[in-house]
Amino acid sequence: MATFKNKYLKLFKNWFILILVIFVVWMLFFDANSWLIHHELNSEIDDLENEKEYYKKEIEKDNKAIKELSTEEGLEKFAREEYYMKRDNEEIFIIEYEDSLKTK
Template sequence: MAFLKHPFFKPFKNIFILILVAFGIWMLFFDANSLLIHHELNSEINDLEDEKEYYKKEIEKDNKALKELSTDEGLEKFAREEYYMKRDNEEIFIIEYEDSLKTKK
């Protein structure tokens, strides 16, 4: 117990200081509202905000695509590109390059 006579430990002989230190340690590490839990929740909030921004951009992109498809020209362009549709008096040639083909690796 000789180490307790060191001047550093003098404030810890007071019961109020000991209770305050114990309360501080409890609140930082063990409580339901601890600092560690707050850090996890803040990182989750940041991830959700990033996801929210991603979905907002996707909604804007989809609204733009819907606006293009609402016109006759846009609908015809989509049908020609995605479903290779054509008019009766037309012929369509599909040219695929080797670097654009999906190959199994």
């Protein structure tokens, strides 16, 4: 048991190894540019990249909706479906099924 302790303690008696170990511990955990901070920042970058992709898809979807609404047929379709608008000579019947009704 004594040789086991002496073997590892002998390593730390060398000043270069002791300073190297202290430097590595300092850089990994305590420094302003530590590994922990880099890991946190990298995960934040990944989250922002995912959010960026989501917003790109939303922009594409909105541009497609704008193109559809720029035509007269698309605008009329939107007004009929969303606001139940009609022409003067028409009647609208709204059919709702039980499973499509919003219940509280």
